[in-house]
Amino acid sequence: MEKIQPRSLYLEVADRVRDLIEQGALLPGEKIAEKELCERFGVSRTPLREALKVLTSEGLVENLPNRGSRVVRLTREGVQNTYDVMGALEGLSGELACNSISDAEIAAIRRLHQRMLGHYQRKELKPYFQVNQRIHEAILAASRNEVLSEMYNNLSQRVKRIRYSVEMGEDNWAQAVADHEAMLEALEARDGPKLGTILRKHLRHKLEVAAVSGIIDD
């Protein structure tokens, strides 16, 4: 028997608006028309406005008093800052994961890794990123730290709307794959500090990739 989960309307609305931002249906800098979204979702302004305030405190939306809400613009500096923090959090997740990860979890990550290698060899960018993200999520889950997951997911959400270019440099990509190879080794050896170090460095290359995308404003 499954437990029924009563969810507040404003949370539902927040999810929907978050999706719109992630999908690019609401663009950075764009003004959010309350009336239009209310009609679209079939709710009144109250829950929508509550949702927008949540998204504001999540850093996805900004609230100009008496002038409504807009989607925050990504600047190069902001993205760099975000990646730096994500790197630190990933580093911690690696260290912690080694303390308590099960053999089964490691095996699952190894399988994901092999799939990712396949996508790399066939130059399938999008599937590559999807599997890549699942690996990082698996390590995060193994760190058994809810606060860490919450923070990481928040930051991750902020930069998710960056669309990585297919032009991703061959050498960057090769480096990323090499990083992942080293990660797996450290994880299988349950060497927390080493895994942490690799992960902290791993995100450094992402920004160069992001820069070629059109979404960042400067």
Added chain:
Amino acid sequence: MEKIQPRSLYLEVADRVRDLIEQGALLPGEKIAEKELCERFGVSRTPLREALKVLTSEGLVENLPNRGSRVVRLTREGVQNTYDVMGALEGLSGELACNSISDAEIAAIRRLHQRMLGHYQRKELKPYFQVNQRIHEAILAASRNEVLSEMYNNLSQRVKRIRYSVEMGEDNWAQAVADHEAMLEALEARDGPKLGTILRKHLRHKLEVAAVSGIIDD
């Protein structure tokens, strides 16, 4: 000429409620009576409820559908998790700070450090913690990363309501002071990786201290 800052009512209310929680006027696990707070602040339920939703997404309050809001309880595990993440963030702040901190900023931190040593020698616990926090804030500011500051301040807020016991172990305290001494050296040498390592380890001892306080629930 100073820029005028129009602030929304809900943000003002959020600040006030945040203070109430930090000061212990609203206790962990306590139900938040909307009506009472509205009367206290002289506002209607709309901005109060918006504020509560912001505090929920900040992790200070929880929202049970149709049953209102309560102040979240601190568990030992939750506090440990929070400190772990704060340690990682402080580590990053140290690394970054060394890249761009000015001589004047280092000198200011050195002065704070000397003041802190005085409080330590005279066993003035509360002033010690206050100066201590200002040192960490100064390093954070020197890291020039807004995202990092935002994340750190959020986590810091969550554990601020822990009242540290005067019974803080002499050896823990001595260790903390020794950590700070090493921090200053690394900072003055602008050795980012070293400062990062020290800071990442520095928070480990805090939990033992927190545990003796009454606020944590388990």
Added chain:
DNA sequence: TGAATGAATTTTGAATTCATAATACCAAAA
């Protein structure tokens, strides 16, 4: 005595209303 039932009350969630601030529009003057 105490558990169960059901009405009365309170509280919450969400829509609506109302006041005010911002914006758009248009005419007149430089």
Added chain:
DNA sequence: TTTTGGTATTATGAATTCAAAATTCATTCA
């Protein structure tokens, strides 16, 4: 043509209202 001033329109912020859910409390029955 480009400003300036003023009005109309719209959007936003916050209070109020209304419906639904939870809670309280009295009453019944085992």
